[in-house]
Amino acid sequence: MQQKASSLEAEIAERKRAEEEQYRLAAIVESSYDAIVSKTLDGMIISWNSAAERMFGYTAQEAIGQHITLIIPPELHHEEEEIIQKLRQGIRTQHYETVRRRKDGTNVDVSLSISPIKDSAGNITGAAKIARDITERLEIERRKDEFISMASHELKTPVTSIKGFTQLLRRRFQQRDDQESAHFLARMDMQLNKLTQLIRDLLDVSKMQAGQLAYREEPFELDVLVQETIENVQGTTQTHRLILEKLESVRVFGDRDRLGQVLINLLTNAIKYSPQADKVLVQVVAEGAQAVVRVQDFGVGIAEAYQAKIFERFYQISDPEMKAYSGLGIGLYIASEIIKRHEGRIRVESRKGTGSTFSFGLSLLEDTSAMV
The missing domain is CATH 3.30.565.10 (Histidine kinase-like ATPase, C-terminal domain)
Incomplete structure (x- = not known):
């Protein structure tokens, strides 16, 4: 009788620890800055934290039970099929940058990390999605690219002029047999070549980001x-x-x-x-x-x-x-x-x-x- 009582106490204690752990994890999910959403393999939403409410505009009551395409633009529905296919194979998706749609119809740039959810037997039953709003970061990158493009274009003309005058002076000093001055100008010309190449590289980066780099x-x-x-x-x-x-x-x-x-x-x-x-x-x-x-x-x-x-x-x-x-x-x-x-x-x-x-x-x- 005493052994049964001890076993029951251990079971109750274990159940209590499991409940406390579940509450702790739920609190972490609910207080997360990132949107955390879980769904079935059929794409039905089964959980929706406060950050998801703020990011997408739908309350948990509105979202839970709906299909995940609720927040995916129609032209990107194929992404969900690819993600589900990977999940069924147990493959995680890390930091996938894409676009999702808010309740008001506006788009939000997000980085997605998606992991499979498994039951006690190890079977994959769904997925947990973490979505981070990267709108601000992308805007900073866009402004940086614009600045690099503008600065590179502005530098190109004066550097080309300086290089032309440097080569002209070098030839004149060589004609006057002033080898020391010609040597210094040759070194200057080498540095201008490096600067010219740097400007070209920056322009190429800018064009690549804009998808405008020409190929023949x-x-x-x-x-x-x-x-x-x-x-x-x-x-x-x-x-x-x-x-x-x-x-x-x-x-x-x-x-x-x-x-x-x-x-x-x-x-x-x-x-x-x-x-x-x-x-x-x-x-x-x-x-x-x-x-x-x-x-x-x-x-x-x-x-x-x-x-x-x-x-x-x-x-x-x-x-x-x-x-x-x-x-x-x-x-x-x-x-x-x-x-x-x-x-x-x-x-x-x-x-x-x-x-x-x-x-x-x-x-x-x-x-x-x-x-x-």
Whole structure:
């Protein structure tokens, strides 16, 4: 009898702890700044916190029992189908930026994180959605992009004029055999070249954000472009040998100039981030249906924690060792966006202290008759 009483007391205590934990979680959900909504796999809303009321304008009474498309614009209903498909496979969605619709018909920019809800047997029964209002952040980014675009355009004309006068003065000093002055102007011209390239990069970033970066696609030999780019970059460095390890004839369809821009970025980065080395290795090979370009350096390398972020706009590695290398964090972003436009992807393999290998693949072009 005493054993049964003890067992009953333990069961009551366990039930009480479970209820307290449930109340605590409910309080956290209710007080959250982010909208938290749960739904069934059929899309029916089963919970709706106070932040969801503030964000979307519907009370919990109005929303619960309705389909989640209540807050999804009609043109984005396909997103819900894709999300449900992932949820059934147990796949989470993290920081997915999209648009949702308020009760008053206005749209709100949100970042969604969606996780599957499982029952005690481990079966997926629904989903928990966390929605964060990112309207203010996107507006700040838009203003920043507008400023960068305006500043870059305003800087372009005076820098071009300064560069023209610098080159004119340099030629005059050379004609007068004033080598010291000509040398200083040559160094000044080099810095102006860097500034000009920075302005071009900023303009490219601005155009990419606005979807206005022009591409002129055509069939061309990628191996020839790589050879030409290596020759041009080699002429700018006396510290490194750019070695073409493998070179196979590969033909692709794309914007030759933009892909040349990617190659220049990868080669100059390889030189910049390997100050103690004296060579950079390059490969151009055909692998399956892909033309693959690899650029390998033997420099400082990139820790694994940073590798997924280095292609983000304005991202700079926080490692103290990398602070010695100047830059705005836009070169790899531009390169990555250009390769994405060509339906490819830039990859990096690296270990800190041993160097990095950057590579990208483009579809091989076999039949050009349809392209010309």
